[in-house]
Amino acid sequence: MPLSKRIIPCLDVDNGRVVKGINFLGVKDAGDPIELAKKYSDQGADELVFLDITASKQDREIMKNIVRKVASVIDIPFTVGGGIKTLSHAREILLNGADKVSINTASVENPKLVTDLMKIFGRQCVVVAIDVKRNFRVGDQHGVKSDVDNNFYFEVMIYGGSKGTGIDAIQWAKKVEELGAGEILLTSIDADGTKNGYDIELTNTICNSVRIPVIASGGCGSSEHMFEVFDKTDVDAVLAASIFHYDKLTLGKVKTYLADKGIKTRL
Amino acid sequence: MTKIAIFDFGAGNLFNLHQSILRNGVHDVDIVRTLEELKKYDGLVLPGVGNFDSAISSIRKDAVSLNTAIDSGMPILGICLGLEMLFYRSEEGFLDGLKVLEGDVLMLPKKKVKVPHIGWNNLRIIKSESNLLKGIPQDSWVYFVHSYHIEPEDENLITAITDYGSNLPVVIERSNLFGTQFHPEKSGKIGSQIMKNFLNICEKTE
Numbered sequence: 473m474p475l476s477k478r479i480i481p482c483l484d485v486d487n488g489r490v491v492k493g494i495n496f497l498g499v500k501d502a503g504d505p506i507e508l509a510k511k512y513s514d515q516g517a518d519e520l521v522f523l524d525i526t527a528s529k530q531d532r533e534i535m536k537n538i539v540r541k542v543a544s545v546i547d548i549p550f551t552v553g554g555g556i557k558t559l560s561h562a563r564e565i566l567l568n569g570a571d572k573v574s575i576n577t578a579s580v581e582n583p584k585l586v587t588d589l590m591k592i593f594g595r596q597c598v599v600v601a602i603d604v605k606r607n608f609r610v611g612d613q614h615g616v617k618s619d620v621d622n623n624f625y626f627e628v629m630i631y632g633g634s635k636g637t638g639i640d641a642i643q644w645a646k647k648v649e650e651l652g653a654g655e656i657l658l659t660s661i662d663a664d665g666t667k668n669g670y671d672i673e674l675t676n677t678i679c680n681s682v683r684i685p686v687i688a689s690g691g692c693g694s695s696e697h698m699f700e701v702f703d704k705t706d707v708d709a710v711l712a713a714s715i716f717h718y719d720k721l722t723l724g725k726v727k728t729y730l731a732d733k734g735i736k737t738r739l
Numbered sequence: 740m741t742k743i744a745i746f747d748f749g750a751g752n753l754f755n756l757h758q759s760i761l762r763n764g765v766h767d768v769d770i771v772r773t774l775e776e777l778k779k780y781d782g783l784v785l786p787g788v789g790n791f792d793s794a795i796s797s798i799r800k801d802a803v804s805l806n807t808a809i810d811s812g813m814p815i816l817g818i819c820l821g822l823e824m825l826f827y828r829s830e831e832g833f834l835d836g837l838k839v840l841e842g843d844v845l846m847l848p849k850k851k852v853k854v855p856h857i858g859w860n861n862l863r864i865i866k867s868e869s870n871l872l873k874g875i876p877q878d879s880w881v882y883f884v885h886s887y888h889i890e891p892e893d894e895n896l897i898t899a900i901t902d903y904g905s906n907l908p909v910v911i912e913r914s915n916l917f918g919t920q921f922h923p924e925k926s927g928k929i930g931s932q933i934m935k936n937f938l939n940i941c942e943k944t945e
Contacts, residue, residue, distance in 0.1 A: 474902045476859040476880060513927075518859055544758045549882060549925050569754040571884075571925065594790065596855050596884040654855055683849070685857055708858065738859045738880040 476738040478518035478709035481716045484525045488534045502717040506541045513546040515723040524554030543569025576601040577630040590652025600653040603629045604641045605661040614640045633661045642681050649682045660690040667693030670701040679706040695729040702735045741942045742767040744780040748794040759924035763934040774801035777808045782941030787819025791832035812915045814940045822918030831887050842891035852904035855886040860901045869898040871917045873936050879929045881921040
C-alpha cells in the first residue's frame with residue numbers, strides 16, 4: 473500500500489497551555505498550543521492530536537477558542553479529544569474547525585454516540601481511543617494470550633486508565649469498527665510512560681483484528697521505537713508527545729531516519 | 740478584487756476551507772446556501788463534507804444556476820464529495836447526481852484496501868499541461884479522506900491519479916471545471932499551492 477505512515481505529535485492541553493507530565497510527579501509547561509501546532513505543522517507533522525486533559529466546563533470554552541485558532545493557522549488534519557461525552561460537545565469541536573474527534577470513555581459508556589457521530593459527520597470524523605492494559609485474571613469470555621508463564625487478556629480501561637471494564641480489547645476494537653469508528657487510537661497503558669518502545673504485541677493483535685486504520689500510542693522514546701512498530705506491525709500511524717516537545721527531536725529528523733530505513737514517510 | 744463563494748450543503752465544517760482560501764490570498768469569501776446570485780462571484784468551491792444524497796438535495800434547486808455558471812466560464816472547484824456530485828450517480832446514495840460530468844461514483848474496493856482511504860498518498864500527474872497542478876512536482880503528497888471515488892467515462896478529463904488498490908482518478912479538469920478527490924485545504928504546502936492555482940485562475944477570468 474503506498475499510503476505514507478503518519479507521524480502525529482500529541483499535545484496535552486490543560487487550561488489553555490500544552491503540558492507534559494514528568495515521571496508522574498507533576499506537569500511541566502511545554503508551550504502555547506497554537507505556536508506549537510504551527511511549528512509541528514511547518515516541520516512536517518502529518519496530523520496533530522489535542523487532548524484536553526482537564527476537560528472542565530470552563531476549560532471547554534478555552535478549548536473551543538484554541539480549536540478555532542489552530543484551524544486558522546495550520547493546513548494539516550487535526551483531532552481533538554478528552555472528555556467528549558455528548559453529541560453537542562463533539563459537534564461544537566467539529567464546527568470550530570477540528571477534522572476529527574476522539575472518543576474514549578464515552579464510547580464504552582454510550583456506544584450509540586459513535587454511531588450517531590458517524591451518521592451525522594461521516595466515519596472519517598470519528599476516532600475511538602482505546603486504552604488497554606494486560607489483565608492476568610482471565611475469564612472464559614476473553615481472548616487469552618500468554619507470556620512466559622502467565623495467561624492474560626487485553627483489557628479496555630476507561631477514565632484515563634484508572635478503571636477496568638472487563639471488556640476484551642480485541643472484541644471491543646471489532647465492535648467500534650461496526651459501530652462506526654473511522655480509526656482507532658490505541659494506547660498501551662503498560663507501555664505508556666516507559667519510553668521503552670511501543671507495545672508491539674498489542675498493536676499487532678489489534679491491527680490484525682480490524683480493517684480501519686490504527687494509530688499506536690504509548691512508550692515512544694526515540695525514532696528507533698517508531699521504526700520498530702512500523703517494521704513489526706501493520707500500524708498506520710504513530711502518536712508521540714514528549715519526544716517532540718523541548719526540541720529533543722524534530723519531525724524532519726525522525727522522518728529522514730524512517731525513510732532511510734525504508735519506511736514510507738511524507739518528507 | 741477576486742470574490743469566491745463556497746456552497747454550504749448544510750452538512751458541517753466549512754471553517755477549514757474558508758480559512759484556507761483566506762490564507763492563500765483571497766479575502767473576499769462568502770459561504771452561500773443558494774447559487775441564485777452566483778454572478779457576483781469570480782469562482783465557486785463545492786466543498787467536500789457531508790453525504791451524497793443530502794448534498795444533492797441541498798443543491799438540486801440551484802442546478803440551473805450552476806449549469807449557467809459552468810457555461811459562462813466561471814472557474815469551479817469540486818473537492819471530494821463536491822466533485823463526486825457532478826457525476827451521474829453514486830453508490831453512496833439513491834438520488835441522481837448533477838450529471839454535469841459523465842460517469843459514476845463507486846465504493847473503494849473494501850476487500851483490497853482499508854476503507855475509508857485516510858492519509859497522505861502520492862499524486863501521479865498524467866497531464867503536465869494541467870492548470871490546477873501548475874508547479875506541483877510529480878509524486879507530491881496530498882491528504883485523502885474518502886470511501887468513494889469517481890470513475891469518469893471520458894478519461895481525457897483525468898489529470899492525476901493515485902495508487903490505492905488500483906489507479907484512482909483524483910484530479911480532473913475540463914476547461915473551467917476542476918475537481919480533486921483529496922483535500923487541498925488539508926494537504927500542507929502542496930495543497931496550499933493547488934488552492935493558489937485555483938484562486939489565480941479565478942482572478943484571471945475575473
